[in-house]
Amino acid sequence: MPNEKVRYLKEPDEIKEKIVYVKDKDLIGFDSSSSLVFQFRYWKMKEFNISDNFLAMDDDYFIGKPLNKTDFFYVKNKKVLPLITNTKFLKLNKRYVEKNKYFYKMITKKSHKEQSNQDYKYSLFLTYSFIMNIFKKNSIFVPKFPHNTIPINVNEIKEIYDLIEKSKYNKTTLYSTYRHIKSLQFQTLYLGFTFIKYQKKVHSIPAKYISFKNSLFFKFNFPLFCINTNAYQNSELSKKFFIVVMEKSFPKPSPYEIISPKSAMAINLIKQFKTKTKQLKKNI
Numbered sequence: 001m002p003n004e005k006v007r008y009l010k011e012p013d014e015i016k017e018k019i020v021y022v023k024d025k026d027l028i029g030f031d032s033s034s035s036l037v038f039q040f041r042y043w044k045m046k047e048f049n050i051s052d053n054f055l056a057m058d059d060d061y062f063i064g065k066p067l068n069k070t071d072f073f074y075v076k077n078k079k080v081l082p083l084i085t086n087t088k089f090l091k092l093n094k095r096y097v098e099k100n101k102y103f104y105k106m107i108t109k110k111s112h113k114e115q116s117n118q119d120y121k122y123s124l125f126l127t128y129s130f131i132m133n134i135f136k137k138n139s140i141f142v143p144k145f146p147h148n149t150i151p152i153n154v155n156e157i158k159e160i161y162d163l164i165e166k167s168k169y170n171k172t173t174l175y176s177t178y179r180h181i182k183s184l185q186f187q188t189l190y191l192g193f194t195f196i197k198y199q200k201k202v203h204s205i206p207a208k209y210i211s212f213k214n215s216l217f218f219k220f221n222f223p224l225f226c227i228n229t230n231a232y233q234n235s236e237l238s239k240k241f242f243i244v245v246m247e248k249s250f251p252k253p254s255p256y257e258i259i260s261p262k263s264a265m266a267i268n269l270i271k272q273f274k275t276k277t278k279q280l281k282k283n284i
Contacts, residue, residue, distance in 0.1 A: 008257055015256045022048050034179045039186040041174075043158035050154070053080050056187070057149045058226070064250075065223040067205065072151035074201050082151035084195055085224075087204040088144040092128055094137075101125035108181055119181055126169070127185045131192045134163060142192035148207040148224040150187055156194050163193075212242070220249045 002024050005012055012021055022045065024038055025031055032038070035058070042056065053073055073080050104122035132140055164173050164184060172180040194200055207224035253259055 010256055010258055019256060020048060030177070032177045034176050034183070036173055036179065036183050036186055037176060040157065040161050040164065042152065043154040043161060046154055052155065053082060053151065053153050055149050056152045060228055061149050061224070061226050062220075063149065063223065064220050064225050067223055071203065071205055071223075074203070076201075081198070081200065082153050082156075082194070083203045084143045084191065084200045085150060085203060085205045086143050086146040086191075086207070087202060088146070089141055090144050091139065091141050092132075093139040094129075094132055097125055097128045097132065101129055122181060123183055123185050124188060126182065127188045127192070130167070130169065130184055131189065131196070134193065135196055140192065140196065142188075143195055143202075145185070145187040145191055146207045146224075147209045147226050147228075150191065152190060153194075156198075157190065160189060160193055220246075 004023075005021060009015060009019065012019075027044055027048075028037055028041055039056070045054075046052075055072060072083055072085060074083055075081070101122065104118055104125060107118045108116075108122050128140070128142070131142065132138070161174070164170055169182065169184050172182040173184045176183065205224055206222050207226075208218075208222045209226050209228065210218055212227055212229040
């Protein structure tokens, strides 16, 4: 994380028995705005006493229902390993991948937007091509990244890190100070590489990718969900409504978070709404 603390959580000393803050620079050794530089160095989190197996989440991922360790991990030869938690797979051939890689490369050259959907697609097909070259295959069958929480293993990440280090993508992916267009995608590469090499078991966890503009009308009844806000201009009013929706869906705060004035306002609005609803039902 780039900051000293997360603004919606209590002071670090109050929650240190469960939550440890690790600054980006302390892990990677230099300043970078690229999340990939950090993610491909998750293996270095061992220096901060992290487990060999853990869950990787971006800042817009949520866990919406109780889940167990067995939903994410399994035991093989007395070793704990991450499951593939998505049953959607892609069958890709080299011709298709190279064609799309070239297509999105041309589009991104013409585009002046940073981190656009075209940039993402170009990076995606670079990653598929990289996986094919690693295994010397003309076609691959790989899990589709569900844009949600995934279980990972530090030793497997280190193995992938070393492969990138020896490749032409080492500077753009591992050492860039910004999100370089010629970078490899972390989750797609991790899922594809480990599935092919280690023949991972698959256990589906229902997950949903939601754009912010649709989130006000969405029932958050999925074990895993992502709410993406980057692609849309969101009004202050829609943000306030969203706070109410989230507070109604998840009314019980954790012991680690700060109850902000906005949250308190949302909780009070929900309580008032419920009271009024009950009164109206009695009068009908």
